[in-house]
Amino acid sequence: MSYIELKNVSKVVKDSKILDSISLSLEKGKIYGFLGSNGSGKTMLFRTISGLIRPTSGEVSINDKVIGKEIDFPESCGITIENTGFWNDQTGFDNLKNIASIKNIVDDRAIMESMQRIGLNPQDKRKFRKYSLGMKQKLALVQAFMESQDLIILDEPTNSLDEESAIRVRNILREERSRGATILIASHISEDIDRLADKKFKVDLGRVYEI
Incomplete structure (x- = not known):
């Protein structure tokens, strides 16, 4: 049974198609890795799944609830995308x-x-x-983990970390998967994806391809 379902999701910004007819079906309790260069559409894909933006067409559902219709955001979600709003x-x-x-x-x-x-x-x-x-x-990362959310969405989770800290984060992600969390990771670092992901995808020009 699918936990996350994308049906023909597209996003157009200023006549530019950032996401292009993406359909995905992701199960609960696994780590999914999305590999792609900057500008490939990874971050926009994650913003769409998390409910931070609405697709131009298509729909996203989490646990059989459609974002933007039945829920505004995933009901149990920890997320790191771009700048987190901490108080300086x-x-x-x-x-x-x-x-x-x-x-x-x-x-x-x-x-x-x-x-x-x-x-x-x-x-x-x-x-x-x-x-x-x-x-x-x-x-x-702590704010994404600390409430033991069902869904964890991480954009470049090991960015700016030394190798020791990156290893610690990878171990935490494995522990979170073991307790049943569904984890989405976007990275341009293939090592992160190769070491962690149960299933891998490539994001390129707004399309998603299973590796």
Whole structure:
């Protein structure tokens, strides 16, 4: 049974077709890798699946509910796409605590454990603006993982990370899959896709091809 279903999804922006008649059927509890160069359509595809933009034509359904009709966004989704809206004048922990307060399903201890899991110190008093690129990437990943979402959508998850941190992230993704999460990864790094994905796709000129 399909968990994520795309039916003839296209997206046109200023007379340019960014997504071109994409149909996909993805099962629950697997890691799906989407490999493609910058500008191939990976990010737009993920923004469409996550409900952040609406397709020009076609439809996306998550767990048999159509986005834009029955639901606005996937009901249980952790996501990192482009710039995550963190507050520059707050610590990493305080940023995550504010985000967690929206759903109020994880407490301070769970947030701290999620930070430690990825290699961030929850006691670090530096403000987000003082974070390195790698630390900012880790914080974005924590907010996607910390609430044990059913669907996790990650755009370039190991970007800006050193090899040790990248290995840690890959291990976390395997653990999330083991508990039943469905994980979508977009990357231009074939190593990430090859090591993690149960099924691989190539994105090129707005089309998706199974590898």
